[in-house]
Amino acid sequence: MMEDDFRSAAIVGLGLIGGSLARDLAERGVPVRAYDADPQHLASALREGFVADAIDASLSGVCDADVIIVAVPVDAATEVLRRIEPFAANARLITDVGSTKARIVALADELGLASRFVGSHPLAGDHRSGWDASRTGLFSNARVYICPPSNTLGGVVELAAQFWRQLGASPAVLSADDHDRQLAWTSHLPHMVSTALALALARTGVERGDLGPGGRDVTRLAGGSPDVWTAIARDNADALDVALATAERELAEIRGALRRTDAAELHQRLASARAWFDV
């Protein structure tokens, strides 16, 4: 444990992100207590030595932790934050790791946690999920968005940035609303486009093994967790709706050019996409 490390951590949820946090923190010598709704994940984490103590479903076991991390799907995260709040008096930092931020950051304000809570969103996703997908070093060089409550005090933002930097990540501060609007385009839309392509192929009897390396890349995100992504999509529905409509329109316009045998327009669209790619 380095001098400026947190003395102890509590993690609620040992999925890809929570599990990887447990591994990284344990390797730094920070004692980790954790809860997971799946007793097998918790048992694995304890057996493999990354989690020192189990927290029971009351979540009262977070009470001694210097940093508390909520690492459950975004639809469950607000409920977890409500439940840990009575036990969180000793925590210098409380954060979460969800892909949408407005709702949980507003709740932190409402619960009076603004001086100790910031929302976090590490861009360290993977199509795999669960404890078995977690690994050390997941956050190395990853961008992490840090979204403070509106009533925040400066110190907690710096503390959160320090937390993520210690794990090798690159933090950037952004308002929760800006975050959600931006991520609708940069993350949630690509996920749904990849999913739609997978569904079109599935409907036609094409298997993923029939694809070349390019097609496999485009469909990789379709392997993500349905629980996690249903929650994200619902939580950011309005912004995602606009993004999806835009992608639908672009697809329809490509098809229109094709049907009109308008090679010049088709070429221009492909060239615009490549110009964007090449920036």
Added chain:
Amino acid sequence: MMEDDFRSAAIVGLGLIGGSLARDLAERGVPVRAYDADPQHLASALREGFVADAIDASLSGVCDADVIIVAVPVDAATEVLRRIEPFAANARLITDVGSTKARIVALADELGLASRFVGSHPLAGDHRSGWDASRTGLFSNARVYICPPSNTLGGVVELAAQFWRQLGASPAVLSADDHDRQLAWTSHLPHMVSTALALALARTGVERGDLGPGGRDVTRLAGGSPDVWTAIARDNADALDVALATAERELAEIRGALRRTDAAELHQRLASARAWFDV
């Protein structure tokens, strides 16, 4: 040069595929003659020693080659095949490498080349293009579809399979029509979906650098050559139209579930996509 190697090769077009063929063949000791419409590409290939002799624009220089490979975009490939045919009497094998096969294979039949021509399509694409993107080993473990003309003789199919196996590829025989129908889904649709996503992001001012690793994967194909892909899309327009319409519908249905706040349907769609992914 191995005993069963071709004695000499002529390559028309030194892009990603043609250039990589020149490199692999030269490294096996097969003398390569080549033509490229871009004199700089040809000059680079000669200077770097992968091409022994330049062929001029008449293409008459293919006349001594044991194997002739047409490696230009599919809209130019039929014209090139017509032009080389008078000079191709000595070739044991004539093939191409385009992503659509029905048109060129039918032309080979029409030109009386059925006993020496098969269409080839190596699934070794990349978003980069041109001589500078070409490299040795590109075909290692790559699937290569081999599409014989309807009047083919068995020997030429085996010869083509041997050609590709020598470069480390894994050939599979498929009729040209089946190939084009299948590739509309497995390759051309993913390309256009990736392009549509890139255009939607470009329109919104999102840069590729703003994306996480997942979004970057989904948009990778958007970096492909507009020339190559305009030609492919036009050549396979009917099959691609059906595929694009299916993807549009899937995207619209995801958006519909989102707008109706129908979490169960959204979850079911995400779960279906993941089930397809996991097969």
